[in-house]
Amino acid sequence: MKKINDNALIWFQIITIFPEMFRAITDYGITKKAICNNIINIDFINPRNFSKNKYKSIDDRPYGGGPGMLMCFEPLYLSIQYAKSILKNATIIYLSPQGTVFQQSNISKLIDKKKIIFICGRYEGIDQRIIDYYVNEEWSIGDYILTGGELAAMIMIDSIARLIPGVIKKKASIKEETFSKNLLDYPNYTRPKRINNISVPEILLSGNHKKIHFWRLQQSLYKTLINRPDLLKRVLTKEEKTLLDEYKKKYDK
Numbered sequence: 040m041k042k043i044n045d046n047a048l049i050w051f052q053i054i055t056i057f058p059e060m061f062r063a064i065t066d067y068g069i070t071k072k073a074i075c076n077n078i079i080n081i082d083f084i085n086p087r088n089f090s091k092n093k094y095k096s097i098d099d100r101p102y103g104g105g106p107g108m109l110m111c112f113e114p115l116y117l118s119i120q121y122a123k124s125i126l127k128n129a130t131i132i133y134l135s136p137q138g139t140v141f142q143q144s145n146i147s148k149l150i151d152k153k154k155i156i157f158i159c160g161r162y163e164g165i166d167q168r169i170i171d172y173y174v175n176e177e178w179s180i181g182d183y184i185l186t187g188g189e190l191a192a193m194i195m196i197d198s199i200a201r202l203i204p205g206v207i208k209k210k211a212s213i214k215e216e217t218f219s220k221n222l223l224d225y226p227n228y229t230r231p232k233r234i235n236n237i238s239v240p241e242i243l244l245s246g247n248h249k250k251i252h253f254w255r256l257q258q259s260l261y262k263t264l265i266n267r268p269d270l271l272k273r274v275l276t277k278e279e280k281t282l283l284d285e286y287k288k289k290y291d292k
């Protein structure tokens with residue numbers, strides 16, 4: 040029998056007109072396993088079921104004019120009330136390009152909430168009164184526009200799920216990650232030592248753990264400097280500065 044950790048159970052209630060999209064996380068990999076092991080639970084509410092319109096429509100034109108349609112207040116409001124009746128005291132999250140940008144450092148506070156309702160917007164967005172009166176947190180996954188909030192919700196759930204105790208086996212692999220150190224990852228290699236005439240860097244085969252540590256740190260620092268200089272705004276330690284200078288001397292022209 041699999042061990043079930045009741046303390047860790049995080050419940051996601053998702054308000055979406057496209058619940059089938061979420062198979063990307065419910066049917067594959069570690070998130071699927073987390074659901075099977077009762078570490079996370081994902082449930083759906085379709086606002087279309089709350090449309091009182093005879094065509095089951097849930098969109099309407101914006102007051103003041105302009106292109107496109109908006110999700111109506113009522114089916115969303117009724118979906119939220121239903122979600123809240125299932126998940127008492129849940130935090131209601133709305134994903135939109137107007138939200139605060141979601142980062143790795145925001146995840147732990149969300150894990151502590153244990154009950155989260157996601158509202159997935161479609162069309163050009165939703166009636167502002169829902170946001171003003173019923174939404175607790177408005178997040179964005181980054182500075183780009185999607186056709187709906189579903190992919191954004193899945194990305195948030197995936198990144199939250201893997202930090203829940205029991206979802207990923209090795210704690211070390213999480214602690215060592217890019218964003219906890221504010222440095223990008225160093226390059227990794229696995230067998231064979233040589234393939235298509237391409238070799239693994241000699242130092243990784245040396246067995247000298249101290250040298251390997253400094254090589255990896257040097258690789259991380261240089262990669263970060265080139266691809267994400269914004270992460271290197273902090274003051275470098277003397278050791279980091281030395282490693283970076285040494286790398287630049289060797290490879291920069």
Ligand code: 4H6
Pocket residue numbers: 134135136159160161162163164165178179180181182183184185186187188191
């Ligand atoms: C809310 C409001 C999230 C949701 C408008 C959602 C990007 C993100 C959406 C919209 C999203 C993000 C609908 C506006 C389509 C543009 C769905 N896009 N849009 N960065 N899209 O987190 O038209």
